[in-house]
Amino acid sequence: MPYLVNEKCIKCKFTDCVEVCPVDCFYEGENMLVINPDECIDCGVCEPECPIGAIISDTEDVGEKWLKLNQQYSEVWPNITLKKDAPNDAKDYEEETNKFEKYFSESPGGTDIVKNNNNEITEKRYEEKK
Numbered sequence: 001m002p003y004l005v006n007e008k009c010i011k012c013k014f015t016d017c018v019e020v021c022p023v024d025c026f027y028e029g030e031n032m033l034v035i036n037p038d039e040c041i042d043c044g045v046c047e048p049e050c051p052i053g054a055i056i057s058d059t060e061d062v063g064e065k066w067l068k069l070n071q072q073y074s075e076v077w078p079n080i081t082l083k084k085d086a087p088n089d090a091k092d093y094e095e096e097t098n099k100f101e102k103y104f105s106e107s108p109g110g111t112d113i114v115k116n117n118n119n120e121i122t123e124k125r126y127e128e129k130k
């Protein structure tokens, strides 16, 4: 049974979770991450990394909604394996409820590419989905 990201992540997106995942199965939307349930090996190491408890085990009573959402968007959003800065106003949304209805975005997250003075890519923070 995989782990899943729920709506607490929306507009917070702290990304502490991504660097500990041994199989790199986090995917980035515009304002939240999801886990690919087929790739997750259920190791559980990401769960305590999230400072706001947005990662849950599928064994909890979460219903089909979050499983379907994680499945659906992990197929289309880009893979994310490195921590990035949270949104500037992330703290303002930590305690908010019903974030899915208010703020969910289907848009994918961006790719950060860092170039040097010779215009060569020195760092690509998000790998393409394999």
Ligand code: SF4
Pocket (backbone or CB within 6 Å): 002, 003, 020, 021, 022, 023, 024, 025, 026, 035, 039, 040, 041, 042, 043, 044, 045, 046, 047
């Ligand atoms: Fe990755 Fe393990 Fe978390 Fe699954 S439970 S998303 S494999 S860190």
Ligand code: F3S
Pocket (backbone or CB within 6 Å): 005, 008, 009, 010, 012, 013, 014, 015, 016, 017, 018, 032, 033, 049, 050, 051, 052, 053, 054, 055
């Ligand atoms: Fe979201 Fe928590 Fe990861 S806020 S990005 S699930 S650390």
